[in-house]
Amino acid sequence: MLIGVPKEIKIREGRVGLTPQAVAILIEKGHKVFVEANAGVLSGFGDADYEKAGALIVPKEIAWGADIVVKVKEPLVSEYDFMQYGQIVYTFFHFPDNPELKKVVREKGVLAMPYENIEVAVGNKILRPILAAMSRVAAEIAVDVGAHYLRNPNGGSGILLQDAISVVIGYRGIAGDRAFGRLHLRTHNYGGLVIGFDRDEKVVMGLDLAGWLKQADLVICCAAKRNTAAPKIITRGMVKTMRPGSVIIDIAIDEGGCCETSIKKTTHEDPIFVEEGVIHYCVANMPGAVPRSSTPALVQASLPFLLEIASKGWGRVLEENPVLKNAAQF
Structure with missing residues (x-):
């Protein structure tokens, strides 16, 4: 699949959806990765780091045109027009406190996979790893x-x-x-x-x-x-x-x-x-505020689920993985 990583635009948001190391793993699995220019700078990753890992550095609209868009924070109003029907968007959404975004995602037919909805059983506890x-x-x-x-x-x-x-x-x-x-x-x-x-x-x-x-x-x-x-x-x-x-x-x-x-x-x-x-x-x-620490921690938790989504596609992954089925929206 084609995976896009836009640059975050929330005020003082320095994190990025994928590290160069994660990009290299995805490419090794046969996927293509587009990263918006300067998306990882505040996390300590330059465009050259992503290119070395095998990604293409692209403008914002190209990164948003991928099959799967990997972000950190919820899409903001200025990003709504980039979302497309049937596109998988993998990020934090916080729908309970953002009904307008929930409505937009539903109307556009976006396939949302909120980080905060992913829950796994660890012993007798339920953990949301990301x-x-x-x-x-x-x-x-x-x-x-x-x-x-x-x-x-x-x-x-x-x-x-x-x-x-x-x-x-x-x-x-x-x-x-x-x-x-x-x-x-x-x-x-x-x-x-x-x-x-x-x-x-x-x-x-x-x-x-x-x-x-x-x-x-x-x-x-x-x-x-x-x-x-x-x-x-x-x-x-x-x-x-x-x-x-x-x-x-x-x-x-x-x-x-x-x-x-x-x-x-x-x-x-x-x-x-x-x-x-x-x-x-x-x-x-x-x-x-601490993207050099938080980005690696985020990606370490989110990458295993992304690898499965990218390899199986939306329909099959929801059939085979109840964790992701329960997390998915729309």
Whole structure:
């Protein structure tokens, strides 16, 4: 099959859908790969790297004309016209928080394979491997961002993470577990405290969520639900009781966020807003800030499924692979 890799156009999105190494594997399997010029530059891959792997460097419209288009983030409005009937688009879509895109994809007859819908059984758990890879990166960033915005010059209340009270919502998930672990390392042997709430947990160490939020300096929201919008766990009323200059980082903002005051998605260029006296960081593509780390992690998780789709085609792969059948849209 012909596989196209457009350059991402979301603000400050540095990731790319395929690495040169992945391109070489696809070409070895008999596929052709078109990569838009400069698509991988921010991830550390020049056009020459892709050409050496066997790809052709092409303009945007040619990359979008392939049988399978491999991206990172959801197609933006300016990309809608590039999508074609019967074309497979393999990327994050986040349909629950983007009904307009869902409508466009359906009307155009695009064959969508959302990264976030791919679920595999690992023991007695269900894992979303591609989403998980990016969730781990987002959690690493969230801890760094929290430390940054808690400083006085950045609008924060003026406290180090090692001394702060941090609350992680959804701490049993992939992102929540990573954030909780990193925060624990920062507070261990110091005066800080890390509190973890599962999505349905009511009381931790004698206090409910509202009680802990009154004391919290940093809140990292990681709770999500499969194939639906993120649950609204933190109410506006809870946020009103928080200390001025405290920080909320809503990793779940791609799915609408799990805080009622996460009222908009932000960008790496304009990452925060203040609501009820609390700093909110709601960047929808957090891993895009560290593309040299996040692109290889993304492609390592996504490539095995792409290889199967490309070798079998849409109809056969859905017949033979229930994981991809359940993930596919339209």
